[in-house]
Amino acid sequence: MLLASGAQAQSDPLPSWNDGAAKQAIITFVSDTTTQGGPKFVPPAERIATFDQDGTLWVEQPMYSQVMYILESVPRLVKAKPELAKVAPFSTVLEILKGDHAAIAKLTLPDLEKLAFATLTGMSVDTFNAEVKKWLAEAKDSRWKKPYTELTYLPMQEVLKYLRDNGYKTWIVTGGGQDFVRQYAEQVYGVPPEQVVGSATGTTYSYGKDGKPFLTKEPKLLLDNNNAGKAEGIHLMIGRRPTMAVGNSTGDQQMLEYTRAGDGARLSMLVLHDDATREYAYGPAQGLPATKVGTFTQALYDQAQKQGWTVISMKNDWKKIFSFE
Numbered sequence: 001m002l003l004a005s006g007a008q009a010q011s012d013p014l015p016s017w018n019d020g021a022a023k024q025a026i027i028t029f030v031s032d033t034t035t036q037g038g039p040k041f042v043p044p045a046e047r048i049a050t051f052d053q054d055g056t057l058w059v060e061q062p063m064y065s066q067v068m069y070i071l072e073s074v075p076r077l078v079k080a081k082p083e084l085a086k087v088a089p090f091s092t093v094l095e096i097l098k099g100d101h102a103a104i105a106k107l108t109l110p111d112l113e114k115l116a117f118a119t120l121t122g123m124s125v126d127t128f129n130a131e132v133k134k135w136l137a138e139a140k141d142s143r144w145k146k147p148y149t150e151l152t153y154l155p156m157q158e159v160l161k162y163l164r165d166n167g168y169k170t171w172i173v174t175g176g177g178q179d180f181v182r183q184y185a186e187q188v189y190g191v192p193p194e195q196v197v198g199s200a201t202g203t204t205y206s207y208g209k210d211g212k213p214f215l216t217k218e219p220k221l222l223l224d225n226n227n228a229g230k231a232e233g234i235h236l237m238i239g240r241r242p243t244m245a246v247g248n249s250t251g252d253q254q255m256l257e258y259t260r261a262g263d264g265a266r267l268s269m270l271v272l273h274d275d276a277t278r279e280y281a282y283g284p285a286q287g288l289p290a291t292k293v294g295t296f297t298q299a300l301y302d303q304a305q306k307q308g309w310t311v312i313s314m315k316n317d318w319k320k321i322f323s324f325e
Helices: 021-034 065-080 082-086 090-097 101-106 109-120 125-138 154-165 178-182 185-189 228-237 250-260 298-307
Strands: 048-051 169-177 196-207 213-223 244-247 267-272 310-313
Touching (some): 021 310, 048 154, 065 109, 082 090, 090 101, 125 213, 169 185, 228 250, 244 250, 250 267, 267 298, 298 310
Parallel strands (some): 048 169, 048 244, 169 196, 267 310
C-alpha cells in the first residue's frame, strides 16, 4: 500500500517499530512533508533532520563511549609522562581501570574536562583519528561484549534510512566530540563527517619537517554542543532550522524547542529508556531510576506533553532494539 504520493512506496518502512503513536507520527510526518502540493510540503533543500547520538542512536549507559575512550587513553598518557601516575585525576583513572569502579564517583566535571583536554588534544588531527579508529576496532562494551559501533538502535537506523530515502538530510548533533564521532558516523549511521555537529576544540595550522602542512588539536573549546549550544551549533554549522529533531535527555531540550518553533510541519521526539531487560531504564521521568548519564527529567517529560513532542517508549514502541537480537 502506498503511504503517500510524496513518500517512497514501502510495505513497512519501520519494521522494528510496534504500531502506535510514535511510529505513526514519523510516517505521517514524512508523508505530509514530501507530498508535492500538500499543505505541509517541505522543499527538499529544507528537509533537515537532526539526531542526538548518545542514548538516541546508540547505548550511553553506564558511561558515554567517548568518556570510556578518554579513561582508557590515560595509561598511554602516563607512559609518556610517568609523573602523572601520582597526580589526580590521572591516578584516579588508573584505580578505575584496575577494577576500582567506585573510584569513578571521585571524578568531578572539572576532572573530566582536564582528562579530555589531556587525551584529546596536543596531537595532530591525523594522529588522533588513527588512535580513535584503533580503539573502536578493539574496545568492547562491558555488558554485551560487543564493539560500541554494534550497539546502535535498529529502530533509529530505520528512521535514518527512511528519511534519507525521502529526500531528508540526516545530521548528528551531539554533545560528544565532533572529531571523535566523525571517525565512525558514515560507516555506522550513513551520516558523512560534514553532517556531524559536535563539541569542538580549536586547531593550529603548521608544517612538519618534510614541509607538509598539518593541523594540531589544541586545548581550547570552540563549541560546547550541548543544551543551548545545540541550537547555536545548528545555526553555525547547518544554517537551516531542522524540520525534525530527536533526542533523549535534558541536553537536547533546546534543540527540540528550536525545531518546534519553526513554521510549517515540525516533529520533535524524545527516546525514553524504560526497558531494563533489553537495554536500560532511567529517567527520573515517570518514576524511573535517576541517572547523571542521559538525564530525562519529569519536567522535560511534562514539557514534551505540553508542547506536542512525541515521547518514544523503548519498551512499548520498539519490537527490536539491536540488530543482533
